[in-house]
Amino acid sequence: MLFQPRTRLLILALGQGVRRLHVSAAFNAKAKVSMSRFEPSNYVSYEKLNENVNIVRKRLNRPLTLSEKIVYGHLDDPVGQDIARGHTYLRLRPDRVAMQDATAQMAMLQFISSGLPCVAVPSTIHCDHLIEAQIGGAKDLARAKDINAEVYNFLASAGAKYGVGFWKPGSGIIHQIILENYAYPGVLLIGTDSHTPNGGGLGSICIGVGGADAVDVMAGIPWELKCPKVIGVKLTGKLSGWTSPKDVILKVAGILTVKGGTGAIVEYHGPGVDSISCTGMATICNMGAEIGATTSVFPYNHRMKTYLEKTGRGDIASLADDYADLLVPDPGCEYDSIVEINLDELKPHINGPFTPDLAHPMADIGATAVKNGWPLEVKVGLIGSCTNSSYEDMGRSASVAKQALDKGLKCKAAFTITPGSEQIRATIERDGYSKILGDVGGMVLANACGPCIGQWDRRDVKKGEKNTIVTSYNRNFTARNDANPATHAFVASPEIVTALAIAGTLDFNPEVDYLTAANGEKFKLEPPSADELPKLDFDPGQDTYQHPPAEGGSKLRVDVSPTSTRLQLLEPFDKWAGGDLEDLQVLIKVKGKCTTDHISAAGPWLKFRGHLDNISNNMLIGAVNIENDGINKIKNQLTGEYGGVPDVARHYKANGLSWVVVGDDNYGEGSSREHAALEPRHLGGRCIIVKSFARIHETNLKKQGMLPLTFQIPADYDKIRPDDKISIKGLANFTPGKPLSAVVNHSDGSKDDFQLNHTFNETQIEWFQAGSALNRMKELQ
Numbered sequence: 001m002l003f004q005p006r007t008r009l010l011i012l013a014l015g016q017g018v019r020r021l022h023v024s025a026a027f028n029a030k031a032k033v034s035m036s037r038f039e040p041s042n043y044v045s046y047e048k049l050n051e052n053v054n055i056v057r058k059r060l061n062r063p064l065t066l067s068e069k070i071v072y073g074h075l076d077d078p079v080g081q082d083i084a085r086g087h088t089y090l091r092l093r094p095d096r097v098a099m100q101d102a103t104a105q106m107a108m109l110q111f112i113s114s115g116l117p118c119v120a121v122p123s124t125i126h127c128d129h130l131i132e133a134q135i136g137g138a139k140d141l142a143r144a145k146d147i148n149a150e151v152y153n154f155l156a157s158a159g160a161k162y163g164v165g166f167w168k169p170g171s172g173i174i175h176q177i178i179l180e181n182y183a184y185p186g187v188l189l190i191g192t193d194s195h196t197p198n199g200g201g202l203g204s205i206c207i208g209v210g211g212a213d214a215v216d217v218m219a220g221i222p223w224e225l226k227c228p229k230v231i232g233v234k235l236t237g238k239l240s241g242w243t244s245p246k247d248v249i250l251k252v253a254g255i256l257t258v259k260g261g262t263g264a265i266v267e268y269h270g271p272g273v274d275s276i277s278c279t280g281m282a283t284i285c286n287m288g289a290e291i292g293a294t295t296s297v298f299p300y301n302h303r304m305k306t307y308l309e310k311t312g313r314g315d316i317a318s319l320a321d322d323y324a325d326l327l328v329p330d331p332g333c334e335y336d337s338i339v340e341i342n343l344d345e346l347k348p349h350i351n352g353p354f355t356p357d358l359a360h361p362m363a364d365i366g367a368t369a370v371k372n373g374w375p376l377e378v379k380v381g382l383i384g385s386c387t388n389s390s391y392e393d394m395g396r397s398a399s400v401a402k403q404a405l406d407k408g409l410k411c412k413a414a415f416t417i418t419p420g421s422e423q424i425r426a427t428i429e430r431d432g433y434s435k436i437l438g439d440v441g442g443m444v445l446a447n448a449c450g451p452c453i454g455q456w457d458r459r460d461v462k463k464g465e466k467n468t469i470v471t472s473y474n475r476n477f478t479a480r481n482d483a484n485p486a487t488h489a490f491v492a493s494p495e496i497v498t499a500l501a502i503a504g505t506l507d508f509n510p511e512v513d514y515l516t517a518a519n520g521e522k523f524k525l526e527p528p529s530a531d532e533l534p535k536l537d538f539d540p541g542q543d544t545y546q547h548p549p550a551e552g553g554s555k556l557r558v559d560v561s562p563t564s565t566r567l568q569l570l571e572p573f574d575k576w577a578g579g580d581l582e583d584l585q586v587l588i589k590v591k592g593k594c595t596t597d598h599i600s601a602a603g604p605w606l607k608f609r610g611h612l613d614n615i616s617n618n619m620l621i622g623a624v625n626i627e628n629d630g631i632n633k634i635k636n637q638l639t640g641e642y643g644g645v646p647d648v649a650r651h652y653k654a655n656g657l658s659w660v661v662v663g664d665d666n667y668g669e670g671s672s673r674e675h676a677a678l679e680p681r682h683l684g685g686r687c688i689i690v691k692s693f694a695r696i697h698e699t700n701l702k703k704q705g706m707l708p709l710t711f712q713i714p715a716d717y718d719k720i721r722p723d724d725k726i727s728i729k730g731l732a733n734f735t736p737g738k739p740l741s742a743v744v745n746h747s748d749g750s751k752d753d754f755q756l757n758h759t760f761n762e763t764q765i766e767w768f769q770a771g772s773a774l775n776r777m778k779e780l781q
Contacts, residue, residue: 033315035095036182038165038545039122044316046323049073049186053326056083063330065230067265067297070205074188076222085336086229086263089761091222094188096122097214099164100174101155102129102453102602103192103673105567105610107211108158109560110774111218113570115781117162117554120220124165124182125155126174129606131448133416134457137425141170141446150566151610154558156546161553162218171544172421172447175199175386178206179282180311180423185300185320185327190217194672194696195386195474197295201282202304203320203327205265207295208696210674212703212773219777224763226695228294229264231256232335235272237344241527242362242511244396245280246388246472246493248341249287250349254359255339259666261293262695264336268298269329272343277532278307279390286387287474290356292669292694300327303532310533348511352476352490353468355593362496366507374488374506375468379460381411381501382481383494384418384445385452388472391424391538395530397498398433400510401440403525404502408518411441412504414460418445418452426541427534440502451481454603458482468506470497475670477597479622483604495528567610572778573681573705575771581686581707581728583745584660587649588634589722591626594663595670596697598622600679602671609675612682619679620645620661627722637723646683653684662720663690668697677701681772687728689742689756691717702764705772712739712755719752720744728756734768736761 032043049070056072057064060083064072075081076091083090097119099107104125111119130151131144145152152169159166167177174191175198183189185203190196192214199206207225217223233252239245252266266288268281276284281298288296298304300320308317320327348362353374360368369376383389383397394417404410417437419425425447428434434444449455452473458481461467466486473481476489490506499510514522549556560567590598601618608615621632621644635641636648638655652659661680667690668676677700680688687707691714701708707728711717720726724747730740744752760768770776 033319035122035184035187037312038181038547042122044184044319046186046319046326050323050326052078055079063333065267065333065335066299066327066329067205067228067230067267069326070186070188070297071228073186083227085227088227089224090227092188092225094121094190094217094223096182096187096189097217098124098126098174098178098182098189098191098196099211099214100129100193101125101127101151102606102609103211104155105151106674106678107192107214108155108162109570109610110211110215111162112158112558113774114215114219114777116219118552119163119218121217123163123218124167125159126167126177127152127155127169127171128173128448129453129455131169131446131450132455132457133445133450137444137446144446145169148607150564154560154567154610157556158558159546160548161556161558163548163553165548166546168544168546170422170447170542172419172424173386173389173449175286176389176420176424179279180421184308184313184316185304186323190214190223192672194289194670195286197288197293198282198286198386200285200288200295200297201278201280202307203298203300205295205297208289208672210672210677210696210700210703212674213699215774221777225294226263226759229336231261231264231266232338233266233268234270234338234340235268235343236270236340237272237342238275239343242348242495243343243346244348244493244495245276245283247346247349248343249284250351250359250491251341251346252339253287253291253351253357254349256291257357258290258355258669259292259692259694261288261291262666264293266291266293266296267329267335268296272341273298274301274303275343276303277392278303279392282390283387287356290474292666294695299329300324306533311538348493348496350470350490350492350496353488354476354478356474356476356491362509362511366509369506375466376506377468378413378470378500378504378506379467380414380416380469381497382416382418382451382469382471382473383497384420385449385471385473386420387474388494389418389420389424391427391534392530392532393472393494394419394424394428394433394437396528397494398436399528399530400495400498400502400525401436404515405436405440407515407523409502409515411501413501415440415442415501416445416451417442418450419447422447422541422544423538426539430539431534453606454480454483455606456482458484470500470506472497477595477670480597499525565611565614566607568612570612572775573771575775576769580731581658583725583727584658584686585637585652586720586722586724586726587652587659587661587685588620588623588645589626589720590661590663591624591629592664594623594667596668596673596676597670599668599676600673612678615675616679616682617646619649619683625722635722649683649685658684658686660687660689660726661685662717663688664717665691667693669694672696674700674703677704677706681706689726698759702760702767703773705768705770705775707758707768709740709756709758712757716754719754721746723747734760734765736765
């Protein structure tokens with residue numbers, strides 16, 4: 001039996017409880033629907049997606065998960081592609097590319113180096129990372145436009161020349177802009193930011209990558225991805241009270257840890273899904289980056305349909321209705337592992353400090369903080385960021401703030417609010433949320449990343465002063481937000497952060513604890529409530545989008561001054577010389593956690609993201625040296641003196657000495673920044689040997705002609721000394737699946753040897769041999 005269109009709409013309104021069925025072929029013959037209002041001639045292609053899915057389903061002879069449908073539906077060769085979860089490399093054709101301004105600089109510099117005249121797929125640049133939070137939104141934005149004028153002009157002109165849409169500074173955070181304009185159920189999007197998975201809240205497969213991957217897609221080359229495993233998260237029950245979507249991912253992070261999702265897509269399903277708003281689902285997918293997941297995704301439902309309609313994309317929603325069975329998992333599909341969470345039982349959580357997977361129920365955090373000596377006083381509460389800056393988030397926070405104001409209270413802690421986009425800023429201002437949050441003591445910052453990415457001119461504590469902040473952000477690595485390694489940063493939902501800012505102390509649990517009103521009476525905060533979406537239409541605010549010229553950009557110029565300190569044209573890296581890598585000097589043996597923040601810090605360094613030589617002065621300055629537990633203090637084996645990591649690396653390079661870094665588990669977790677791979681290559685590094693890698697960083701290293709290798713026996717890490725020289729053997733016969741070997745020469749004349757694993761496929765070996773993926777692209781032109 002087939003349902004009629006109106007019946008199908010009723011099914012969607014009821015959520016996932018009713019099985020979605022195929023519609024007739026005749027009903028699929030609809031008018032073309034544009035992917036976005038900015039690209040009217042690029043169309044949603046569910047028909048092609050469905051065709052590819054049917055081919056693959058027939059080949060595999062089994063039901064498919066939702067993530068498999070979208071990923072395999074974008075295969076370059078669905079008939080011939082070898083498919084094995086966790087093993088084979090897929091060649092994919094993403095629908096579009098998105099780049100934030102800090103990573104877009106290097107991505108566009110690489111695209112310019114490719115010599116191609118125009119991008120092959122719809123692509124956008126978003127100015128959100130270079131705006132420093134200091135004194136308030138409007139003034140901070142004006143200051144950023146002045147300081148970063150050279151970079152903004154470069155990105156705008158490069159976008160115009162090569163056919164890339166340009167979202168000006170002040171438009172908002174890339175992931176919120178994508179959700180409002182570009183994500184839709186079934187799309188495959190790659191973005192040069194690790195929190196690109198935010199789009200999974202709208203049924204999209206959105207994956208964070210390095211700039212070199214973006215260049216491949218913009219150049220029309222199939223994009224490679226190791227076939228992901230699929231982790232199912234089954235949600236039952238219903239969110240209520242103080243428990244929010246953020247608590248789902250905080251709980252999942254505590255279960256899976258920062259590397260538990262590596263090599264996998266996390267797919268949420270089950271009856272509990274329908275109790276979560278579309279933007280709430282985006283929050284959960286966004287922070288899936290913190291468990292190392294390739295991406296996360298939710299199945300299409302009525303919450304997504306409503307969001308599409310409210311953001312002016314009702315035509316896409318109608319088309320998605322017609323293909324609704326394509327945009328949910330097949331009945332009977334199997335996951336590689338399953339996590340079950342009962343939302344009826346889930347309590348508000350707070351994670352941290354120093355790592356986003358250290359999960360605590362709010363009821364326990366006070367006692368845990370006292371036990372561990374964490375400061376209880378909350379110095380600053382910060383809400384917003386790409387993870388939690390939706391209309392609903394702002395409304396729930398305003399609901400808490402209004403209760404405090406009604407009792408004569410304001411925040412005891414400093415309090416900041418970051419709207420996710422110009423549309424959110426304008427709408428919460430119109431609807432009164434901004435006034436409430438301001439009246440309770442908050443300062444509204446620019447529509448940008450701000451403190452979440454370390455763009456915070458914080459002055460209330462001195463560097464090295466132990467203190468606590470609470471945020472609704474996604475990451476809380478050491479010194480990430482304010483460059484102070486003594487800051488204890490905790491991550492929670494916006495409403496919990498607001499409550500803690502009002503109370504001023506970490507051991508306040510709003511579910512059970514009381515506040516004292518201005519008149520002395522005790523009162524409890526009621527659970528927050530707010531509209532999922534505005535009752536009126538969204539207010540778009542100022543127009544901040546620059547279309548590429550309709551006539552093309554062939555006559556336009558993109559100039560980079562040779563004396564610029566912010567931008568630098570790229571020179572090709574040297575090719576592999578054809579032999580083994582002999583006597584690589586150990587530059588640093590890293591102890592413990594080493595994220596991309598440790599390898600290539602953000603904050604004040606963001607201004608050099610377009611200048612490889614200048615940004616390389618921050619290489620590994622946050623990593624801990626196992627020799628002395630020092631940071632940015634290593635021994636120069638040529639001089640015997642101690643110096644900063646970049647300085648020693650430059651000295652080795654100047655003297656013709658190539659080097660290697662040795663690291664621990666999950667090396668390179670965190671941001672997608674490819675500078676963490678470009679910098680070692682630029683300063684003379686050839687190889688990184690670790691116990692395990694985070695996915696994006698491993699790929700970025702390969703793209704730049706580096707050798708990312710892992711110890712076959714993790715305990716061999718202990719055999720390496722800080723002054724060793726290591727030779728990598730077997731490169732003449734470098735083939736997929738075949739380990740390489742290491743010979744370690746100790747300074748006392750003794751030796752060790754062991755096997756090193758790699759994940760290179762044949763194409764990636766060609767990148768290494770050519771010196772980089774970009775070099776190989778040029779060879780093939």
